[in-house]
Amino acid sequence: xxxxxxxxxxxxxxxxxxxxxxxxxxxxxxxxxxxxxxxxxxxxxxxxxxxxxxxxxxxxxxxxxxxxxxxxxxxxxxxxxxxxxxxxxxxxxxxxxxxxxxxxxxxxxxxxxxx
Amino acid sequence: xxxxxxxxxxxxxxxxxxxxxxxxxxxxxxxxxxxxxxxxxxxxxxxxxxxxxxxxxxxxxxxxxxxxxxxxxxxxxxxxxxxxxxxxxxxxxxxxxxxxxxxxxxxxxxx
Numbered sequence: 001x002x003x004x005x006x007x008x009x010x011x012x013x014x015x016x017x018x019x020x021x022x023x024x025x026x027x028x029x030x031x032x033x034x035x036x037x038x039x040x041x042x043x044x045x046x047x048x049x050x051x052x053x054x055x056x057x058x059x060x061x062x063x064x065x066x067x068x069x070x071x072x073x074x075x076x077x078x079x080x081x082x083x084x085x086x087x088x089x090x091x092x093x094x095x096x097x098x099x100x101x102x103x104x105x106x107x108x109x110x111x112x113x114x115x
Numbered sequence: 116x117x118x119x120x121x122x123x124x125x126x127x128x129x130x131x132x133x134x135x136x137x138x139x140x141x142x143x144x145x146x147x148x149x150x151x152x153x154x155x156x157x158x159x160x161x162x163x164x165x166x167x168x169x170x171x172x173x174x175x176x177x178x179x180x181x182x183x184x185x186x187x188x189x190x191x192x193x194x195x196x197x198x199x200x201x202x203x204x205x206x207x208x209x210x211x212x213x214x215x216x217x218x219x220x221x222x223x224x225x226x
Contacts, residue, residue: 004158031212042117043159043204043216056213090158094212102208103149106158 003027004107006091012113013081021076021110023091031055032074033092033104034066043090049074078112086114118142119207121217128224134192136220138205141186145215147208150179150190152201153219159204163190195224 004025013019025032033048033056048056052068063079078085091107120139128134138148146167151159165172165179165188172179178191192199205217 033212041202041219043219045213045215048212050212056211092158102147102212102214103161103164104212104214106151106160108156108158 004091004093004105006089006107006110008110009108010111010113012115014115015081015083017081018077018079019081019112020078021089021091021112023074023076023107025072025091025093025105025107027093027095027105029093029095029105030071031094032068032071033094034074034076035090035092035106037088037090037109039087046076047074081112081114083114086112088112117218119205119215119217121203121205121220123220124218125221125223128195128222130197130224130226131194134190134195134199134222134224136190136192136203136205136222138188138190138217139186140188140207142207143183143186145207145209148179148181148188149206149208149214150177151204151206151216152199153204154201162203164208192222195222197224197226200224 031050034046037043046060047066049068065077067075088109090109092104094104149164150162152162153159181188202219202221204219206214
């Protein structure tokens with residue numbers, strides 16, 4: 001009974017394509033996040049949504065667009081993929097938005113490879 | 116400009132001994148710190164946290180120490196077990212829900 005799930009687990013695609021990664025959480029949390037782990041292993045936040053509303057938007061190219069149809073889902077759409085987008089993308093959720101103590105629950109990650 | 120740093124990319128420890136993982140930070144305004152553990156091909160899982168008003172938090176074999184004056188925290192695992200072999204990430208929690216992660220330390224516990 002997976003708490004935070006992501007699909008697909010692996011995604012290989014050509015430069016210039018548009019792709020989406022889906023994320024779902026069944027924890028009843030209000031806040032969801034997308035993180036990127038690059039080749040140097042740094043985990044960096046990209047976006048966060050609280051109850052379908054965008055609350056964090058780091059300096060991410062506007063080719064990346066999160067979409068939250070409901071508070072249990074936060075999908076990531078990427079347009080015009082570039083080689084530098086190759087990374088592992090993690091979705092996460094947390095029960096307490098806007099507070100400093102913030103235990104987040106992570107999905108298994110999606111490894112995106114752009115050729 | 117890395118606000119949370121883990122300067123040791125790897126650590127190897129014998130089973131039964133103590134593992135000490137270190138983390139330094141630059142922003143004295145951080146309120147909470149968390150440690151996450153990550154196995155290959157899985158997402159990070161929460162391990163233990165500490166508030167900036169405390170200097171120690173213990174949970175079973177895991178203890179986190181915070182030295183605010185030095186802007187340093189450490190995770191102690193005693194005794195270390197082979198199943199503890201993983202990458203450990205230190206993270207600082209800031210207002211708005213953002214976690215700022217260090218680059219991770221890969222722990223290998225040898226039987």
